[in-house]
Amino acid sequence: MSLAALNKVEMKPKEYKSDVSVVWCPGCGHHGILNGIYRALSELGIDPDNMMSISGIGCSSRTPYFIKSYKMHTLHGRAGAVATGAQLAQPDQCVMVTGGDGDGFSIGGGHMPHMARKNVNLTYVLFDNGIYGLTKGQYSPTSRPEMTAYTTPYGGPEEPMNPLLYMLTYGATYVAQGFAGKPKICAELIKGALEHKGFSYVNIFSQCPSFNKIDTVQYYRDLVEEIPEGHDPSSLGQAIDVARGLENGKSPMGLLYKVDKPTLDEKLAEIVTKVGGHKDYDVNKIVDLYRP
Amino acid sequence: MSLAALNKVEMKPKEYKSDVSVVWCPGCGHHGILNGIYRALSELGIDPDNMMSISGIGCSSRTPYFIKSYKMHTLHGRAGAVATGAQLAQPDQCVMVTGGDGDGFSIGGGHMPHMARKNVNLTYVLFDNGIYGLTKGQYSPTSRPEMTAYTTPYGGPEEPMNPLLYMLTYGATYVAQGFAGKPKICAELIKGALEHKGFSYVNIFSQCPSFNKIDTVQYYRDLVEEIPEGHDPSSLGQAIDVARGLENGKSPMGLLYKVDKPTLDEKLAEIVTKVGGHKDYDVNKIVDLYRP
C-alpha cells in the first residue's frame, strides 16, 4: 500500500472487530489468522474508512464481515479481480483480499497470475486449509493426495500445488508464509504485506478440524519451520529454492521474497501523464477528431 | 501418450494434411509449427483414426482443421479442459491440444495448472506469438511491455509471463521450447512430447507479421539459443534455472524437463481396481444399499 498517503489512527486490535459475530467452528485456524489481521491493522494504524476488505466465497471469505472497513463479499474465485478494479479506482486506499485455497487457486486460479504480474497494489491473504470448508469437505488444490474426502472416497488422484512457488513464478513482489497457530508471526507477515507497495501474497496454513482430518494443528506445527537466518529475500532464486522446501523437507515460515517494482496504478498514471490527461479535459475535442 | 498401445501407420508428413486449406497469413509462424506437427506425426506413425486434435479459439486454434484426425474446435480458453475429458474417456488415444498464448494463458490460464499437476496424458503445443492474432492485434500475456497495440496505444503496462517457468511450477512432466523458424527442432520436440507419457508442454515462438510488429522472425531468431549440452532434463532445479533464461540472457530452445510420473488416467484406473470395478457390475447392488 501507499500507507504513507493514508492518515493513521490509533486503534487497538480488538477495535477492528466489526459487530458481526464470527461464525467459524471452534478450533478453526481462521480465528488465528483473523487475530493476526486485527493486530497488523492496529500496528499500522490503518483507518477503517480508508480500507477495502474484499473476498470471494468460502469460510475464509467471510472474513470481511468481521473487520471494520469498507468491504465486498463477492463471488467464488473473483475476489482478486474485483479487488483489482477497486484498487485502481482508489489507488490511495488499503486493499486486502482474504480467501481460501479453493477460492484462490481452484476457481480463482485464472486471475492469480495476472494480478501478480501486473503488480496490483494490494495484499492477498490466503487461508490455506487444504480443503473446501464451506461446502463441507471436498479436496482442494492444496490437499494431499492421501486425503479421502467428499468426492474422493478412495483417496485423491492429484498432486497438490505449491502456492509459494506459483506466486514467485507469477511475479508477486512480496511472498510470505505463516501458520494460524502462530498469530504473532501471521501479524508480522501481514503487516509487512500491507506496508509493501505492490502485490503482496501471504499464504497461511490453517487447520479445518471439521473437515480436514489429516492436516491437523499438530501436522502443520511439525510441517513448518522458520526460514533460516541468512536468507536473502531480494533474491528470486533463493526464494524459489526455499519455496520448494527447506533442506530438511519442512515448509518455510517467514518472508521469502520482497522486491520493489512499479505498480499497475503507477504505470497507468504514467500513461495519463504521457498524454497530458486530466479530469477537466474538454471531451468535445475528441468529438472534433471525427469531423469528416 | 501410450503410443505403444496404438497401431502404427506409414504416412508421409504431407499425408497428414486434411482437405481444409490453411487460412493463415503469408509469413505467419504458425505455418512452420504445423509443418513440425505433420513431421512429428509421420515419424511416430500415428494413426489419424486414433488421434484427437483439440483447440480453443484463435488463429493457432484453427490447427485441427488442417490435420487428419478426430478433432474439436471448442471455445476460447477451454481446449485443455475439453481435452482432459476426452483423454480420460479414451485413454489409449493420442490427444494433442494446439492453441495460442491468449487462449492458453489469458482466458485459459485457470485450467493450465490443474491439467499439469494432474498429469493428464496429453500434449499441449502453444503457438506463442505474443499477440492476439485472430482479433487483430491486442496484447497477450506474453507480449513485451514496450509493445503498442490495439488496446495499448501508449504502450503496455504489464510484465510478460514466462510460460516455461509456469509449466515447471505447475508440475508438467515434459517441458520444451522451440521456434517456428526451426521446424525440424519443432518436430523433434513435438515428437518427444507425443511420445511422453503424461502432460507434455511445448512452447513455440511464432511470429505474427500482421499484428505483432516487434517480435519479428529476426527478433525470435536472436532471442533463442539451444540449451547447452550437459543440461540434465531430469532435474527440476536445472530446468527452472534454464527457464528463467540462459546465462547470456537468451531464451532456451530444446527440452528443459522430462520426468516420469503416474498419469491421471492411471491413477483413476487404480481406484477402479481398488474397488474391484468392472463394466458388468450389477448396479442393482447399489440400489440395495438404500433399502431401509
Add this chain to the structure above:
Amino acid sequence: MAKKDLVIRIGGEGGEGVVSAGDFIAAACARAGLEVYTFKTFPAEVKGGYCMYQVRTSSERVYNQGDTYDVFCAFNGEAYELNKHLLVPGSVMVYDGPGGDFEPEIPEGVIAYPIPMTKTALALKSKRSKNMVALGALSALFNISEATLKEVLTLKFKKKGEDILNFNLGAFDEGKKLAQALEKVDEFRVADARTPDDVIIISGNDACGMGAILGGLEFFSAYPITPATEIAKFVATHIPKKAGTLLQAEDEIASIAQLLGASYAGKKSMTATSGPGLALMSEMLGMATMSETPCMLVDVQRGGPSTGMPTKHEQSDLFIAIHGGHGDSPRIVLSVEDVNDCVNMSVDALNLAEQYQCPVILLSDGSLAFSTQTIPAPKKENFKIVNRRKWDCKGEYKRYELTGDNISPMADPGTPGAQHIATGLEHNEKGSPSWDIHNRDLQMDKRYNKLSTVIENYHDTEIDGEGEADLGIITWGSTIGVAREAVERMRAEGMKVKGFYPKLMWPMPVEQYEAFAKTCKKILVPEVNYLGQLSHFIRAETSIDPISYPICQGLPFTPSQIIAKSKEVL
C-alpha cells in the same frame, strides 16, 4: 378426511444431532412399511445455527412435507422461538425441560411434554446423547416402533463398536422411560407397521446419482456447490464400481468442458451444479448445442439471484435453463417432482441427451435435494437405455448430415474412416465453417427441428382430474406434490379442481397445456420464485392467460397456501 399421516418436526442447533434423530425416525418408519417424506432446513452458517428436520409419515402416499407439524420437538430456545407461532390448539410440543435453555409458555390447547434431554444427557456424561434421549421419548409417545428404531440404531452404531452402540441404546431407553412416566393426552401416533413394499429410502440428490448410474453414466465431472454436491459424492462412491470416471474439476466451466470432451469421445457424461454454476456454464452449453454433443446437466436450484440464499429452496432457474445462452440455442429442459423422479428422470435426461445430441438440463431444487423419501426400489432391468445413433460405416461420413429426422449419426474417435470435427462455429454438413445463407438456414432448422419429436416421444403431461373444472392448477417441480394434496383436499370439499403437472419444461407441450386449459375456467400457477417464471412461458407460448402465484421466501409451498389462494381466485 381422517388424518392418516403424522408430521414430527425436530428443531435445534446444528451439531446437536437433529438430523440424525430425524434420519432414524424416517428409516424406522420406512422399515415399518410406511411412506416417508422428510424436509430439512440447514443453518447457513458454517457451524451451529438453527437446524430443522421434519418427518411426515403415513400408511398412504405422501406427496409433500405437509402444512405444518403435528408434533414439535424443541431441542433449544431458538428452535422454540422460531416454531412457536405454529403451536396451534391440538398440536403437541415435546421440549427440553426442565433444565434446557428456555422455559416455554404453553399456549391454550397445546399439549406439552417436558423431557429433560440436556439434563439426562449430562447425567449420562455425554451431551451428544441428547438426541438419543429425545428419540426414546418420541418413540414412546408416538408409537414409533421401538424394535424397529433399535434395529436402525444398531445398523448405524455397531460399526463404531459395541460400547458406542450400547451407550446410545441406553440413552434411548432413558428417554423412553421419561416419556412413559408422563401421561399421554394427545392422539397422535405413527401408523402401525405394514409389510413393506419393495422400497428404498433416499434423498433427491442421491437419487439423481443413482438414476444416472442406472442410466449408464460413464463420466461425471463437477465442481462442489450447495445444494448439488451430494450428487458428486454419490457418483464418486459408486461409479468406480462400474469402471466409470469421476473428476472434481477446478471450476464449473472446466467441468462442463470436460463433460463435452468425454461425450465427444463416446462416453455418457454429465455434470451437476446449482444456479451460479449454471450461469458460468452458459457459454459451454451453447457449444454443446452448436456441436450437437450429448450433454446432461442437473441443476439443483437454490435461492437466487447471485449467492442469494444458498441453503434455501427456490425454483427460479427456469429462465436461465431455457433462455440462458447467447444466440438462439435450443436445449431440452426437464424438471422433477420428487425423489422418485430424481431416479427416473436422470435416466430420461441421459437418454434424451444421447438421442437428441444436445444439452439436457434436469431441474431439481433445494428442498428435494435433501428430502429423503420412500420410493419403489428401482431396477436396472426396468429402464430403457438409449444410446447415440451410430454411423453405419457406409459411404462418406458427414457429422452434421441432414437426415430425415435431423439427427445425424455420430462416430466416436477410433472409428476408422469417420474423422470429423466437432465445432462451435456454424458449419456445413461436413463440419467445415460456413457462412453460406442457405446452409445457415438448413443448420439452424436442423438444430431446432430435431427437437420437434421430443414432445411426442416423451410421456404426456399428467392431468390430475377429469371433465370440466372451475380451476386448473399448473405447476412444476416439487410444488407438484403440494398441488396434488391441495387438489385432493379441495375436491374432497366438493370443489371442481384439476391439476396439470409438466415435467418436460422445454420444448413446451403447448397443445397439452391448451387442451387442459380448455377444460378449466381459470388457471392458477403457483411456483417458488419472484416473477412467476413458468407463467411467463405459458403466456409467451400458449394462448392461456394464467393467474400467476409466485412466492419467494426460501420455503416450499404448503397445501393450505394453495388451497387458500385457489379459494381467493375462484
Add this chain to the structure above:
Amino acid sequence: MAKKDLVIRIGGEGGEGVVSAGDFIAAACARAGLEVYTFKTFPAEVKGGYCMYQVRTSSERVYNQGDTYDVFCAFNGEAYELNKHLLVPGSVMVYDGPGGDFEPEIPEGVIAYPIPMTKTALALKSKRSKNMVALGALSALFNISEATLKEVLTLKFKKKGEDILNFNLGAFDEGKKLAQALEKVDEFRVADARTPDDVIIISGNDACGMGAILGGLEFFSAYPITPATEIAKFVATHIPKKAGTLLQAEDEIASIAQLLGASYAGKKSMTATSGPGLALMSEMLGMATMSETPCMLVDVQRGGPSTGMPTKHEQSDLFIAIHGGHGDSPRIVLSVEDVNDCVNMSVDALNLAEQYQCPVILLSDGSLAFSTQTIPAPKKENFKIVNRRKWDCKGEYKRYELTGDNISPMADPGTPGAQHIATGLEHNEKGSPSWDIHNRDLQMDKRYNKLSTVIENYHDTEIDGEGEADLGIITWGSTIGVAREAVERMRAEGMKVKGFYPKLMWPMPVEQYEAFAKTCKKILVPEVNYLGQLSHFIRAETSIDPISYPICQGLPFTPSQIIAKSKEVL
C-alpha cells in the same frame, strides 16, 4: 418517389483496399454535406477472403444500408460471382477489366464499365494502388467530388510523406482518365454538395466509446472479442486524456469483476463484449443486481449460438440479456437503432446504471458496429449526466435502506462513518446476511420495484405514424432503420402502416406497446434471429398477438423484405 440516394458497393479480396476505398467515398460524401450510411461484411478468415463495403449516400436522411446497390464495383471474380445475382436491368457494374481475373457476362439491361484496375496498378508498379484507380474511376463516373476526395486522400496520406501522397493521387488520376474515356450511359450520380451540417462520421463501435466518454466514464475493463473490440480501442485511446483507466482483463469474467470493484469504489464503469462474453458474465451480472452496484455493459451482438458466425450480423441476445442469470435477477436492457443512438444511449446507459444501481445492458449489433454514419456532432454540454445518489452523512448509514423509491444512497470507500459491505448474499438493510422471510420479501421487492420508474423516466417509445393503421410494425435494434424506410415507402403507396420502435427493451413499456397495438389491425415483428425473441416477450408481457417475422442468415433486413412480408400478411 424520385430516387435521392445512391448506393455504391465495392467487393473484393480482403487486403485489396476495399475498406479504405469505401472509407474515402464515405468521408468525401460526408464532407460534401451529404448523409452517409455504410455497411460492410468482413472475411471470417484471418487474411484474404471476400470483403464488401457499401456506401449509401443522399441529401436526405439515410436510415439503413438499402435494398441493394445501384452501382457495383467488382475488384475480382469472387466478388463478381457473389454479387451478380443483384445485377438487375438499370444497375451499373464497374469492374476490373480487361486484365482482371474474370470476364463478366453482362446481363441484359445492365450497364457495365470496364476499368483495367489491376493492369493500371501494375503499370504503376504497385498492386496496392488498385483501389486508387477504382476510386478515380468511380469519382469521375458518379459525380463524387474529385476535389473533396483529394482533400480526404491528402489528409490520410500526407502523414506518410509527400511521395506516397503523390503516388496515390496519381493512381487516382489514372482511374479518372480511364473513366472519362468511357461514355456514361447511366443516370446515377451522387447528390451535389451542400453546406455541411455540424456532423461527424463515425462507426457504431467508436460511437459507443465516444458516448461513454461523454457520459463521464472513468473506468473501463474488457476482453477483446469480435465485433466489440473497437469500443475498447476507442476508450484506450481517449480515456487517459480524462485521467481515466482502461484495463484489458485476462477474460470476460475478470473484466466485469474489475468493473464491479471500480464501481463499488466510486467510479463510473463499463465493459463491452459480445454474446460469448456476455454468457461468461452471467454470474457476475447477478452479483451486480444483488449488491446493487452500478454496472454498464455493451453487448455487440453477433451470429450465434456458440462461436457461431462471429463476423455476421444478428440480434439474438435479447433472451440472455433479459433472462440470462440464475434466480430472479432484474436489470435494464436498452437497444440502439443507429450510430447516433450509440452515442446518446451509451450516455443513457451509464446514467441509468448510476441512477438505479443495477446492471444496464446496451445491445448493439454486428452491422452497426462497423457501419459508419453521419450524425449530428455530439456536444458535452447537451448531455445530462446522472451520478449515483450519495449518502447525506446523517444518522446511521444503511447500504440497502428501504427508501421511498427503493433506491438507497451510496457511500464511496473513504467516506467517514459509512463502512458497509456490498454482498451477493441476501441481506438486510445494513448488508448483513439474512434469510428472514419478511426481509426477503422486502429486499426482493426493493430490487424489482426500484425499476418501476424506469419506464416513466425514460423517453416514450417512438411511434411512426398517426391514427388507425392496417399494420403496425414493431421492431428493434438496427432493424428499426430498415422499418422506417419500409413504412415510408408503403405509406407512399397508400398503405396504412405504422411503426413502433422501442429502445428500452426491459422493463418493457407494456402500456405503450398495447396502446400502439390498439391502433393497428395487425402487428408484424421483423427481427434478425431464429425464434423471434422480441415476439416472445411481446406475447409474454402484453396482450398483443404479433406476427413474428424472424430471419437469421447473418445479414440485416432490407426495406423490400419488410414491405413484401407486410403485403403478404395484410
